[in-house]
Amino acid sequence: MSYITKKMKVHRNVPTLDATFAALADPTRRAILARLALGEATVMEIANPFDMTQPAISRHLKVLEGAGLIERRIEGAKRPCRLAPTAITEIDQWLGMLRQALSRNYDRLDDVLAGMQTPKRRKKK
Amino acid sequence: MSYITKKMKVHRNVPTLDATFAALADPTRRAILARLALGEATVMEIANPFDMTQPAISRHLKVLEGAGLIERRIEGAKRPCRLAPTAITEIDQWLGMLRQALSRNYDRLDDVLAGMQTPKRRKKK
DNA sequence: TTGTTATATAACTCATATATTATATAACAA
DNA sequence: TTGTTATATAATATATGAGTTATATAACAA
Helix, strand or coil: CCCCCCCECCCCCCHHHHHHHHHHCCHHHHHHHHHHCCCCECHHHHHCCECCCHHHHHHHHHHHHHCCCEEECCECCECCEEECCHHHHHHHHHHHHHHHHHHHHHHHHHHHHHHHHCCCCCCCC | CCCCCCCECCCCCCHHHHHHHHHHCCHHHHHHHHHHHCCCECHHHHHCCECCCHHHHHHHHHHHHHCCCEEECCECCECCEEECCHHHHHHHHHHHHHHHHHHHHHHHHHHHHHHHHCCCCCCCC
8 A cells, every 4th residue: 555545746836945955966056055164255255266157156156045055145246145044954854754764774673683583572672 | 365275176076965965856756765764665666656657766766776865675576665874874964064054153143142242342253 | 437346147058857658678477 | 388567778858957158237446
């Protein structure tokens, strides 16, 4: 029996996780986040170390902002960026499900191993 | 002053995080993982709830396996899949950096707020 | 005002990803 | 053996994504 009874249409209406994971899938964007982990920075400060044009970086920043991974303020002509907490929280929540499942599997493995010692015994770890 | 002195070529030589985040960016694949969190399942068992063809699901499973998110055994003609722990661990490690930075920012905010009470006090930038 | 700096947007190219249908392979059942 | 089930692969169409150059806008400095 399946965990769901009817055909499942994948809902694209939870764009946040899509956007966040997609944003993190790009190494340039992860490098930008690593940079911002050191502190706030303007677009040009971020762009400088990269072998890439400023428009390319601007697009990456837009993606990161859309994913809730960074925030930007306006300071004259500059747009300093910094890390935002929201997306990380959401990711952690979702990963929690997998972590739990994996730890349950681990417990089950312990059961199996324990069962090999004392067969026919059902044990909880 | 920049945190790195010369132009930075983004290294594509850490394919694991790329692959893992990219795998998680797809809602179908996240739904598959959610299914597997309930326990091992064969390809057809996984495919059934989805409004999508079997080859499409097979490809998704290949992506998930390539990302280290699932493992598969061979059992006759069936290929049961289950969650794998490796990718999650790696993600957690990487996210750790962001979490740390965010909590430091939070502490700094506390400093700022504290500084507002007692002005002229030295602020750590 | 004029020129310069900081950033964003548009138009375009090229590569990659996702889905489909059709088909191949391998195990199983009769 | 033959037919059926379980899964994978190939060929293909279409969409999306990341980079480029050129240009627009807005703030700043002189």
